[in-house]
Amino acid sequence: MRSFIATTRSNARRCGLETPFMICPIATNLFEDYASAVMELFDATDRLANLVGQHGPFEDERKYTEQVRGKCSAARSVLEQHWAQHTCRGT
């Protein structure tokens, strides 16, 4: 369980650190969606860390965290698809 939390944390951290310069308003919107999913993942992971040892609540929160993690990577791939198709990713 500890390793699940550690992995989720490092994923979220990696996501959150990337803030590319963007001139495209569509990409900016997509990035904001993605960033808010990352923040949600951080919060869920913190709650999860506090629930270690409490079997029922931990399981519920773990399921929720998995969902948020899915949302996070979905938002990420939408953004990357947009960058690939629109070639608007700035440097």
Ligand SMILES: [Zn+2]
């Ligand atoms: Zn674009």
